Amino acid sequence: MQRQAIILGIESSCDESAAAVYDGERGLIAHALHSQVALHADYGGVVPELASRDHIRKLTPLIERVLAEAGQPALTGIAYTRGPGLVGALLVGASIAAGLGMSRGLPVLGVHHMEGHLLSPLLEPAPPAFPFVALLVSGGHTLLVRVDGVGRYTPLGQSLDDAVGEAFDKSAKMLGLGYPGGPALARLAESGCADAHDFPRPMVRRPGLDFSFSGLKTAVMLAIKAAPDTTAARADIAASFEQAVADTLVAKCARALDQTGIGRLVVAGGVGANRRLRAALESRAARDGFDLYFPRAEFCTDNAAMIALVGWLRRTDMAPGIAPAEAVARWPLAELTPPAAVS
Known part of the structure; x- marks a missing residue:
């Protein structure tokens, strides 16, 4: 995939459901987020089971929304948060990404959540x-x-x-x-x-x-x-x-x-x-x-823009074929390696 790759990003590591579309030529072209703060407020913290169920309800409409806002682009890949995070919540995003990849014939890549945060300032005009x-x-x-x-x-x-x-x-x-x-x-x-x-x-x-x-x-x-x-x-x-x-x-x-x-x-x-x-x-x-x-305030907290960005930066790591729905609660940042070279 070359620079014109267009990546759908999906984030579901904790208590925010998010989707975004990143175009290698135009940059970030659409993003949306649903916060679960109100859902967990009565408990004083995140309840993992409730978080997972809410991701199931919210992620698909968010994905449909950002694709519509982006003008139904010809996606070339899907990136989702593989970890670290709450395993149940991660599995929702991973399953949706794997299903979309299989149905659309697109490669899928699991992204490290912390790498997304580290590289989020690259979304800014002066990175x-x-x-x-x-x-x-x-x-x-x-x-x-x-x-x-x-x-x-x-x-x-x-x-x-x-x-x-x-x-x-x-x-x-x-x-x-x-x-x-x-x-x-x-x-x-x-x-x-x-x-x-x-x-x-x-x-x-x-x-x-x-x-x-x-x-x-x-x-x-x-x-x-x-x-x-x-x-x-x-x-x-x-x-x-x-x-x-x-x-x-x-x-x-x-x-x-x-x-x-x-x-x-x-x-x-x-x-x-x-x-x-x-x-x-x-x-x-x-x-x-x-x-x-x-990064701007909206990209400091969990978001899918940073996941789509990392998916684009690692687009050469995306392999064709049916992708497994992978999720890991712990994933040391030091295990990451540079993306594959462009062939």
Whole structure:
């Protein structure tokens, strides 16, 4: 397949159903997403069985919608999220992709969800050049990765316990906030004082690029127990927590850039949309002189645009024939290899 390949992307790794169409000549030409936030709100978190059933209901209409918006293009391949994620949810997208591939005679490719996030800034009008350092911060992952090209990833550091998104959600729950916790905590923090509590900046003074957020989460719990039960007190805790996270992530990113000698930083994943983190990174970039790249907010969270993009970038890996519906809960990023060369 050449540059004019047109790829349908399907995302169903957790609690968002999404579909998109990427054209190698025109770029992203259609995308749509359905969030399950309302479905899981009463439970305070994602219920895997409910997520899977909702994907069954929503994915096919979303696919039909994006194909119509794209003008019913002549697809040349289908990409879906193979993992990591919730196996039941992944299997819905995998089964639909395999069925469409068989019925339309199209090759199908399972895509690594984290690779989608790492390369999502390539959807922007001014994408970063390789190599770059990527900070991937989401509900399930906190990673620093050196990216030398598609499929050429060197992990530099990761969280040794909770992902930063989990720390946000758990701290939000302790503060009595609703689901999803991260955005709710960020809203509360807007009215708080970030200097009210001297929370730890975990592992910043230790060498290396790994993270740990369990101690910070414990500090938040202790502060909540000691503080008066008022909105102002909770807002101060939220703002101080958010600032501690931002300071920690910025320090580790600066260290990674210094150690690699690379002057480009990409920030991807849902937590990458956090305003305090973005402001802190922008301030550090201006001070240190490195280039900073974010995907637009709608492509920070799970989406099919990034899956369709990776499908296009890996179009030479797509093999003809009936594809199996594969899903994997865990899939180390280091296992990925560059796409096959164009013959």
